[in-house]
Amino acid sequence: MATDVRTDAGEAVVTAAQNSADSVPVVRTGPTGTTAYDPLVMLTSAGQTALFGDPSPSLVRDLVATLEDGDLPTDGATAVVGHDPETPTLPIPDAGPLSVGRRTVLGPCGWADPLEPDDWSFVSPDRTAEAATAFGILGRGRGDAAADDPVTDVWETAREADGDPVVVVNANDASDLPRADETLLTAAPFAVLDGLAAVAEYVGTEDAVVYLNEADSPLHRHLQRAVDAAAEALPVVPQLVAGPDEYRAGEPTAALEALEGADRIEPRLQPPTPAERGLYGRPTVIHTPRTVAQIRQAIQAPATMDTDAADPGTRLVTVTGDVANPATVELGSGGSLTTVREVVEMDGAFKMACVGGVLGGITRDLDVAPTAQSLRAAGLGTDGVVELLADDRCALATVGERARFAATENSGRCVPGREGTKQLAELLREVYDGSFDTEKIRELGRVMRRSSNCQVGAHAPRPVTTAIEEFEPEIRAHADGHCPAGTCTEQL
Known part of the structure; x- marks a missing residue:
């Protein structure tokens, strides 16, 4: 039986299963990525799995008792799925949230034991990331130094640069919006560690770091257990380092500043890129967990990659x-x-x-x-x-909150990031006072995108300018003292 445990309710479900089980093994897995069923209990027998979303502890005890008697309980199940008894990936129902999209990189999440290396097939002991170079994989996530660019370009630069390379997996994101990296590190840490090791082998280094958020100590402990469990299987074993719980600290070069112990966390001027001169001056490859898991997928199962796509995988x-x-x-x-x-x-x-x-x-x-x-x-x-x-959201209030976020979270290193974000937030505030200058906002956005050193400064105008394209009449109405959504009465 497998369980997805991330909440107090999940812990209660696990305890109920463990206390009720005799001959039936109870396996605690990580999240599936879909929280609608949390905690999710899966009971498996002879190539058939019954899924029960958010069951009570008393129901779990009954389910275990039925399974102990040799029968697979299916009454009241969220779904029942037939599959290969030896499948290494989560059996997918025909309908419901788990049926949406594909499950290749996410395949083991919620199914395999995240801390049992014998349940995993490691690729890095036999193959480096060279097997993935033909696919043109792009970096994924704002924390990746090759975000939306070919990862192989970064690898080759690091290999040719002077000095001993180092590989960093950047998993420090203070935002609670993206959950993909956290899901992978919790449910499939061996996939991330395996991909990291394959990249390190290819660029020719035994030095690797996983950079985590200092506020997430449970994840740090979980990942350390995974590193210890896989140490004998991996050709490169990373060091875990925690950085500040700040949005700006997730930017790739700001991550390097944090790793070096800098008092002020801010992005570095480029060039040189991290691949040329990164951590302590060494050529540095910086990827997110999503990226290295995708690289591992390409090495392990090349047939799953769309080689004709501009953004394969x-x-x-x-x-x-x-x-x-x-x-x-x-x-x-x-x-x-x-x-x-x-x-x-x-x-x-x-x-x-x-x-x-x-x-x-x-x-x-x-x-x-x-x-x-x-x-x-x-x-x-x-x-x-x-x-x-x-529909109860106001377009102006929504982008105004994001502009204020950028004004607070930018590093302050460059003028467009430091002053431009403040001007952007002020221009939006002036709409409530009757002034809506679209051309001034667009021109400020163009300057910030072109000249900002940090991601925050470069990306801050995007919510505003795109909202103007979509909702200009609604935003303009605020200048006339009216919020069409009815949510800005205090400001008008």
Whole structure:
């Protein structure tokens, strides 16, 4: 029996199962990525699995008793799935949130024991990341120094640069919006460690670091157990280092500053890039857990990669916002973001979405392929987040909050980031006072995008300018003293 345990309710379910089981093994797994069923109990027998979402401890005791008697309980199950008895990936129902998208990188999540190396097939002891160089994989997530660019370019630069290379997996994200990296590190840490080791072997180093958020000590302890468990299997064993719980500390070069112990965490001027001169001056490859897991997938199962796609492989997308249960889904390059609506239930009618994280783009239309190229062409972000926002949301208030966030969270190193974000927030505040200068906002955005040194400064205008494209009449109404959504009465 497998359980997805991340809550107090989950702990109660595990305890009930363990106390009731005699001959039936109880396996605690990590999250599936879909929270609608948390905690999820799966009972398996002879190639058939019954899934029970959010069961009570008393029901779990009854389920275990039935399984102990030799019968697979199915009455009242969320789903019952037939599958290969030896499947290494989660059996997928025909309907419901778990059926949405694909499960290749996410395949083991919620099914395999995340701390039992014997349940995993490691690729790095026999193959380096060279096996993935033919696919043109792009970096994934804002914490990746090769975000939306070919990872092999970074690898080759690091291999050719002077000095001994080092590989960093950047898993420090203070934002609670993207959950893909956390899901992988919790449910499939060996996949991340294996991919990291394969990259390290290819660039020619035995030095690797996993950079975590200091506020997430449970994840740090969990990952340390995974590192210890896999140490004998991996050719490169990483060191775990925790960094500040700050949004800015997740930017790749700011991560290097944190790793070096700098008092002030801010992004570095480039060039040189980290691959040329990174951690303590050494050539440094910086990837997110999503990226190295995708690289491992390409090495282990090349047939799952779409070699004809400009953005090969899959993208992990966290669906959040005004929804009952956030979820992380996996979409192929030929898919559409409209699919994510099927994995969650909204609290209200859909009005708009912010795609790409807190500083993503605002859109009414999700009919966009989840590839870096398509997302950028639509003016959206690529950080693997889709926030679904309901009809009681005000477009101006929504982007105003994000502009204030950028003004607070920028590093202060460059003028466009430090002063531009403040000016942007002030221009939006002036709308409530009757002044809505769209051209001034757009021109400020153009300057910030072109000249900011940090991601925050460069991306801060995106929610604002895309919202103006979609909701200009609604925003302009505020200058006339009216909020169409009815939520800005205190400011008007």
